[in-house]
Amino acid sequence: MSVNEALDPKASAQTPEDWQPKILVFACNWCTYAGADLTGLSRLQYPATVRILRVPCSGRVNPQFVIKAFQKGVDAVLVCGCHPGDCHYTTGNYYTRRRFLLMRRLMEYIGLEPERLQARWISAAEAPKFQQVITEVTEQIRALGPNRKLRDVQWQQWNS
């Protein structure tokens, strides 16, 4: 697929009905990762669209990782951490919150749908919330379609 094809509205129209997005989740070790574990333990089901990457704290997520993920063709990035005030490291998620707002603006500026980057606070006890968030975000991104704007050659290889 060439660049022009990718930008062609018709090309996105070709997205098959059963297309499932690929969503990268950065989950902090103390709250959301544990919450995702609890979701499994409680056998709550959610779409198999997410890949969870464990980080010690949501504050460890460098905006560079997010850009890189989009560049590599991930359809959405979800950054999850402890609720504000509950950070295991006291203040990490406050930095996440500020960076997230900045990143959303940057994404708007470069013409990438800001909904592709989301941040949520999910505690270790909130398995139903984790399930609900993943289901919701998957639906949102399915409606948006594949991320075709920011991607490099590898994206094509992956899709071919």
Place this chain on the structure above:
Amino acid sequence: MKRVGVFVCHCGTNIAGTVDCAKVAEAAKDFPNVEYSVDYKYMCSEPGQEMIKQAIQEHKLDRIVVASCSPRMHEPTFRNCVEKAGLNPYYVEMANIREHCSWVHPNEKERATEKAIDLVKMAVAKAVKNQPLQKTTIPVTDRALVIGGGIAGIQAALDLANAGHVVDIVEREPSIGGKMAQLDKTFPTLDCSACILTPKMVDAAGHPNINLLTYSEVEKVDGFVGNFDVTIRQRARSVKMDVCTGCGICMEKCPVKVDSEFELGLAKRRAIYTPFPQAIPNKPVIDREHCTYFIKGKCGICSKVCPAGAIDYTQQDELITRRYGAIIVATGFTLFDHSVYGEYGYGKYPDVITGLQFERLINASGPTMGKLKRPSDHKEPKNIVIITCVGSRDETKGKSYCSRTCCMYSAKHASLIRDKIKDSKVYIFYMDMRTPGKGYEEFYDRSREVYGTQYIRGRVSKIYPQNDKLIVRGEDTLLSQPVEVEADLVILATAMVAQPDADKLAQKIGIGYDKDNFYTEAHPKLAPVETHTQGVYLAGACQGPKDIPDSVAQASAAAAKACALLSKPEILTEPIVSEVDEKTCAGCGTCVLICPYKAIDLKTLTERIAGKTVERKVATVNEGLCQGCGACTVACRSGSIYLKHYTDEQILAEVNALCL
């Protein structure tokens, strides 16, 4: 070239029932650097671990990926396993294909398998970048600090001291004892509070391993587990402790009378005072705010009458800095201020008192010598109304939580009243009776059946005075009809709330607190006395409302945890900490500001560049303080500080692998 071994676990059918494990193992063979890949029924079992060890030897593997359950479950298991096989434990990576895959996608087998392959691919990419990490040791100072000298603090200190550790108790008040010293009797056994507490106070004061620092407060906490440097402000008592004999003449002669804090305003004390007769240490302090000598510069009666010459008006606050291995926080609680409730008279009616004031009124050593008299006219009350949940379970004006003790102590109050005044009648307005505890329900039953307490389920809408009575109006929700009681005395079971400055102390120590300023434990079930700050433990009601048995149990638990820490000369530290690349660090100090643990400092490097000696600042990380959150790595503008085991390179490798 790294040689990665991939081990895919079936977890019986937990994983294999959904994920095609053989297919995952097969797919892993094609990932870069993968040398060996296999699937097996139970990877964590003895034969499974043996399999990993053998494969390491046979295939000369140097990185291991285990695709199984959550790393929160078995990461330590597999780290141990590879360490036994001679590899660095941090060469292990885990792909969570159970909690995050098979268990949540049981109906999408194909896509689950695909996801499992992705997760393994990410883990392999990270494992390749894993560096060997060594746990380091830091020395432990064998001395513990207990903050708060109530029953929890005393119990924790005694347990630690009996185990052979030196303990300092810091208590803000002039005497240890805390709230329990104010109580009359304790439920459900009705043994006298002083009879069971004061011997413990004496034990603590006389113990060779315990130092009491009363009239003192924690000023500053620096350092980290095993090595906390704590500055304690010992306020000036104006009485020389080593000279004073505790004879008490000064307290008799002092002309100034102020409301006694210990008696909750029901009696007066002097400006030079001990809070209560059994105080420990039983030596007075001068309350400089009220002392005539300190206000006007003259008086000095206490100094004149003191036979030992112990009064010293020139004493200054003293700052003591000591190093402690562990800290136990046992700062307790205070009572909810019920003056926000208009329906109970905004705290203005003298005969509407709190439960704790009642404890003083009925206490043999209290202001009335144990004879129950109401505060306004000292008459014996006949009709007494007790209202529970004052401030508890009320989100609009009070606290959302249940204070846990009020149902029980109200039942106790009702019983005690009937014991003293046989022809009295006690009414308890309640929302729900909550009596979980050994012998508690039976105690509550007894208060109804033996003592004839009348329980009315419902809230009180108004209390107002009429002649010398208080009219209590409420609703009996079980009968759906209004009730009115002519009461002589109303007792409010006010909520237990956190100390007013609990948040400030938490910030000094670096522990978390919840929306109500109670300190948060590391895990509500599995680590109820630990905090997220290693080496700091919680005991008693500072963590949440608690009765005496629970406080004592938690204090002993905290002491046991502190013992485990103090009994070793040194401890191992987690090697996942930040490290600075001094070559590229510009010394801007951004990381110093961002670090929540004050683990980063700037140091000066002296270098010879082009024949000149140059000094420049670079960041340096204290490995003992660093908890490995990684906030600094993201903030660093030149990418010169990185978190080991979670470097940018490692995380980006995972991101790349996901998309390749």
